[in-house]
Amino acid sequence: MELIYHTWSWYISGFIIGLIMLSLIYFGKYFGMSSNLRTLCSLAGAGKKVAFFSFDWKSQRWNLAVVAGAMLGGFVATHYLSDASNVSINPKTIAELQMMNIDAPQGKLMPDALFSKDVFESPKAILILIIGGILIGFGSRYAGGCTSGHAISGLSNLQLPSLKAVIGFFIGGLIMAHFILPLIV
Numbered sequence: 001m002e003l004i005y006h007t008w009s010w011y012i013s014g015f016i017i018g019l020i021m022l023s024l025i026y027f028g029k030y031f032g033m034s035s036n037l038r039t040l041c042s043l044a045g046a047g048k049k050v051a052f053f054s055f056d057w058k059s060q061r062w063n064l065a066v067v068a069g070a071m072l073g074g075f076v077a078t079h080y081l082s083d084a085s086n087v088s089i090n091p092k093t094i095a096e097l098q099m100m101n102i103d104a105p106q107g108k109l110m111p112d113a114l115f116s117k118d119v120f121e122s123p124k125a126i127l128i129l130i131i132g133g134i135l136i137g138f139g140s141r142y143a144g145g146c147t148s149g150h151a152i153s154g155l156s157n158l159q160l161p162s163l164k165a166v167i168g169f170f171i172g173g174l175i176m177a178h179f180i181l182p183l184i185v
Helices: 010-026 035-043 057-080 091-099 117-121 123-142 147-156 160-184
Strands: none
Touching: 010 147, 035 057, 117 123, 123 160, 147 160
């Protein structure tokens, strides 16, 4: 049981992800989380009004099971298997976050300044969440998938558009972290 409570090394978790991707390729499946929104909209009947949602959603039931498993696994991991004591953050990163009034984790996986319920009391924070959600939704639709779909599934299938999308994700993340976040926090 002790093995489950701590973070796994990159070569163990990467190997497991690689095995899963090989099995998906073998069975002709493609992994991605954002494609499930299309499946859910089709399931709800959106295909009657919008042609984009008119497809055989039943062929994607396995991917809906992945989403359900991710949500259930996240709940179990957070409430029953989490041990944040082995999370180490570079002291320089902690100092830079404190300059933006973001507290150090102190045994938590997520800082309260960003992930507490108090965030919803600030109109500025709510506006940032709404704009961020719209940008992520638009970006994942425009790029033809989200980070998990492109970075894990697309790159393992050696797809050039996925490589371009992942490079764009990294550049966008760097711009956000180093230039935009200090301005809005």
